[in-house]
Amino acid sequence: MRVPYFPGCTLHSKAKGLDYSTRASLAALGVELTELSHWTCCGTVFPLAQDNYIGMVAAARILANAAKEEGGRLVTVCSFCYNVLKRVNYVIQNNSEARQKLNDYLEENYTGEIQPVHPLEICKEHVGFNVIRNKAARSLKGLKVACYYGCMLVRPAAEMNFDDPENPTIMEGLVTALGAEVVEYPNKITCCGSYQVLHDNALVMQRVEDILNSAITKGAEAIITSCPLCQFNLDWLQEKILQKNAGFRQIPVLYFTQLLGLALELPQESLGLDQHYVDPRPLLVGA
Amino acid sequence: MVDLSGKTRRELVERIKEISGQNPNLCMQCGTCSAGCTGREFMEFLPRQVMRMIQLGNAKALNCKSIWVCSTCLICTARCPRGIDIARLMEALRVINLRQGREVLIAEKIPVELLTQVPQMALTSGFRKLSA
Numbered sequence: 001m002r003v004p005y006f007p008g009c010t011l012h013s014k015a016k017g018l019d020y021s022t023r024a025s026l027a028a029l030g031v032e033l034t035e036l037s038h039w040t041c042c043g044t045v046f047p048l049a050q051d052n053y054i055g056m057v058a059a060a061r062i063l064a065n066a067a068k069e070e071g072g073r074l075v076t077v078c079s080f081c082y083n084v085l086k087r088v089n090y091v092i093q094n095n096s097e098a099r100q101k102l103n104d105y106l107e108e109n110y111t112g113e114i115q116p117v118h119p120l121e122i123c124k125e126h127v128g129f130n131v132i133r134n135k136a137a138r139s140l141k142g143l144k145v146a147c148y149y150g151c152m153l154v155r156p157a158a159e160m161n162f163d164d165p166e167n168p169t170i171m172e173g174l175v176t177a178l179g180a181e182v183v184e185y186p187n188k189i190t191c192c193g194s195y196q197v198l199h200d201n202a203l204v205m206q207r208v209e210d211i212l213n214s215a216i217t218k219g220a221e222a223i224i225t226s227c228p229l230c231q232f233n234l235d236w237l238q239e240k241i242l243q244k245n246a247g248f249r250q251i252p253v254l255y256f257t258q259l260l261g262l263a264l265e266l267p268q269e270s271l272g273l274d275q276h277y278v279d280p281r282p283l284l285v286g287a
Numbered sequence: 288m289v290d291l292s293g294k295t296r297r298e299l300v301e302r303i304k305e306i307s308g309q310n311p312n313l314c315m316q317c318g319t320c321s322a323g324c325t326g327r328e329f330m331e332f333l334p335r336q337v338m339r340m341i342q343l344g345n346a347k348a349l350n351c352k353s354i355w356v357c358s359t360c361l362i363c364t365a366r367c368p369r370g371i372d373i374a375r376l377m378e379a380l381r382v383i384n385l386r387q388g389r390e391v392l393i394a395e396k397i398p399v400e401l402l403t404q405v406p407q408m409a410l411t412s413g414f415r416k417l418s419a
Contacts, residue, residue, distance in 0.1 A: 008408070009407045009408065009411070010406040010407045010408045013406075013407055014405075014406040014407060015406060041407075041411060043411070043415070044408045044411040044412040044415065045359065045411075045412045045415050045416060047378075047415075048307075048359065048372075048374055048375045048377075048378035048379075049306045049307070049375075049378050049379060049382045050305070050306060050307065050308040050375075051305075051306060052382070055415065078408065080408050080412065150360075151358075151360035151361055151362070155360070155361040155362070155364070155365050156361055156364060156365060156372075157365065165365055166365075189362075190323075190325065190360075190362070191325040191358050191360030191362065193325060193326075193358055194358040194359070194360065194409075194412065195358065195409050195412040195413035195416060195417070196326070196356070196358045196413075197401070197405060197409060197413075198392060198397055198401065198405065198409060198410070198413040198417075199355065199391060199392050199413060199417055200326070200329060200355075200356055201401075202329065203325075203326055203328075203329045203356060203358075206328065206329075207325060228406040228408060229405075229406055229408050229409050229412075231406075232404070232405060232406050232409070236404060
């Protein structure tokens with residue numbers, strides 16, 4: 001199966017490990033991602049002001065370009081990209097005034113026919129967790145994993161239509177299929193503070209400490225996510241937490257695709273495991 | 288404190304309603320938004336209080352730190368029992384400021400150490416939400 005793929009700006013730079021591990025893991029599962037020939041940044045955040053059409057233009061253009069490829073779907077893995085593409089697509093489908101304005105501006109005739117799809121959905125619905133269980137040559141048995149969704153994958157529920165917005169379980173399904181143990185903790189859909197890392201560092205520090213400590217207290221050895229900004233905040237700020245509290249026990253924060261890639265025995269050096277602040281390799285070599 | 292005339296207050300409420308597409312008068316002050324808010328401990332007015340200020344056309348809502356601490360995580364929107372998209376009301380308060388050039392995220396003030404490390408998406412999203 002070949003599906004058009006939109007990596008997004010961060011996956012071509014700071015989150016190369018997410019890009020590679022997504023492509024390689026899905027390829028190993030029989031899904032070939034073909035990168036769109038033309039793409040730009042999606043805009044990262046869906047504009048919440050009713051009159052902000054320009055904030056939707058980039059995502060609308062990406063969707064219109066995807067509609068020129070075959071398949072009717074567009075895979076994207078970054079939670080921000082997925083959120084923006086899906087919300088803008090929802091607007092184009094349901095708001096005729098916005099649809100007209102965006103199409104007039106772009107000189108396109110796009111009506112929302114593309115379905116943005118997340119690799120977690122590909123794993124569950126198109127490949128199947130049972131198939132993944134059988135293909136996972138290396139069992140991650142014994143590894144205790146906390147799944148972190150954050151905000152953008154699940155909210156707003158009506159538009160994202162992704163999973164239960166208060167208690168999503170799709171990532172846990174994948175973790176279980178890989179043989180690892182799911183750790184339940186109360187913060188899987190709370191926000192890490194997001195872009196406030198640039199503006200209110202103390203806020204993000206507090207949110208990150210709260211999320212990490214709740215996962216660690218419940219016995220997690222690793223946290224997984226699909227968002228490069230969550231990954232950065234949860235991983236990079238551990239250095240600052242350690243400076244403040246020498247007793248803090250660090251925890252690796254991975255992309256779910258890196259865990260999937262490990263289980264599928266993809267070459268470890270290409271999964272980007274060396275690009276994290278808290279090195280996950282000591283834990284995963286023995287897993 | 289800015290004390291506005293009744294007419295100015297009504298105009299402010301109308302402007303906020305127009306930009307957000309939301310009806311702030313639906314708010315019954317239950318505080319569910321504030322209980323789950325990501326930035327609650329860093330706000331001088333909790334989202335529930337900001338909602339009340341909007342209902343009354345109180346211009347303090349435009350000048351409070353709360354609107355800039357919001358990370359648009361939508362947990363308030365997701366949980367509001369009155370179905371108000373509270374994040375859109377917070378955004379309206381931000382954009383009224385931003386469209387007049389009042390901003391809080393200044394590129395030059397971001398520490399270089401952070402600037403070179405953060406993923407690109409943080410810069411784009413941060414500037415879109417917090418810079419004019």
